[in-house]
Amino acid sequence: LGLKMLSAQNFGESGKMKEYHYAGPTEHRFSPYAFNGGTVLAVAGEDFAIVASDTRLSEGYSIHSRDSPKCYKLTDTTVLGCSGFHGDCLTLTKIIDARLKMYKHSNNKTMTSGAIAAMLSTILYSRRFFPYYVYNIIGGLDEQGKGAVYSFDPVGSYQRDTYKAGGSASAMLQPLLDNQIGFKNMEGVEHVPLTKDKAVQLVKDVFVSAAERDVYTGDALRICIVTKEGIEEQNIPLRKD
């Protein structure tokens, strides 16, 4: 399992292999974590939100599955994207679903995106000393119908953003999004607000780039577009190597 060279210990941040050289006898302990790769991305627009993820599930040098999307539909107006350790992703989504049902039965209304974000923060922090190894991003519509994106760190720190990338290729995608959606680091550019079609095209292009350079991202792209009409899903193939 996770004991020898392919264990999580040999991976530095975001699953990149550390340098291999003989440093003397080392002790290998059982690590309860594994890194399953995957990238998640969310963009908020004026009246829509997009949550996209690749569908590759990997571990070390192997691919477990090419069809394991990381977007989970929580309510009609909220989608959660989680990447990192797949076991923790599954448990976390189960817990969130249960809490959503409890809220619905106690309060007779569905949870809003902001409330789900606050709840997820406390769920993650309750495991402060044995964290869920999951990078979460929530995308949805807020009470006014505007797009909202909430990004989390693995122990529950969160904030509302306009766009965010998480997961293995996040360090590559985030600067690209800063430039294209946030118009950062460019002089003399007109700040055009993002339309839904343009945003979807941008997300597709961005994932194609990520699949080129990140080994843990690829196979297919699942896009969930949240509007007041509902949640539309699209599947786009990516490179499979």
Add this chain to the structure above:
Amino acid sequence: MALEDICNFKDKPTHKTFPFYASEDTSVSVFTEAFNFKWRGEMTSKKASDVPLEFHVPSLFKRPSSRASHSVSVRRPFPLSHGTTTLGFIFQGGVIAAADTRASAGGLVACPAVHKITPIHSHLVVTSSGSGADCMLWERILTREIRLYQLRHKRRLSISGTAKLLSLMLHPFKGTDVCVALTLCGWDKLIYVCSDGARLQGDIFSVGSGSPYAYGVLDRSLSWSLNKEEAILLAREAVFRATHRDAYSGNNVDLFHVTAEGWRQRQREDLKEEYYRDMEKRGLLGFSNWFTHLFLEE
């Protein structure tokens, strides 16, 4: 929920963390007792150190030899957000609190636009540094407790009282890797509370990886008799110099001014513009000729 607590509504906890204290090992029970705070209802005595959060504690790595084994925890495969510059000082016109807005996780900028200064109520603002998630959650818990106090006792808790409450709430986590260093900025007092147990009142505090640079700038020009504009400029300058030299601080500067009338927030300012203005003023742009040419052309 707040209303339930006031009415002493006893509800069965609907979700409990898995009871790990299955073994008879005494060290395990001591460990879990310190962390096993009930969410609502069960505990009849409401001590000040009660924390309204249940913590799941891993007992997989229990070593019977280590006593106060708070530090034994699962090795995390990811870094948490840390690194900051925050400062606060008192002057004749009230209290200024300023902070940068960068959250770094290892070598990556996790978020360039974080709010490190949060208002707790109309006359109290708290600057946070240390681990981002810890600060965010503990501020929420503190706000909740302050509000409950106000509802129960029909008066607001004083700033010293707030600081003491926070310190007592953090005490069970001393020795773990909860890393929280908050500066409570009231309208006439500054109190620094930290998860190591420190609770200090003072006239000037700067916390974080960029604090030495900020202290240098503040110690030079700070005096009681500054007027409001000078104080704001000083705070801004201190954060700007710290962000320039400290890798883990940067992006924008947030500024709050607290007076007896309440707090007022200044517009968040991008320090990139300030940097170029400063370089131009000092004539240092000339070191790269084509760059100067470009800049002056505009």
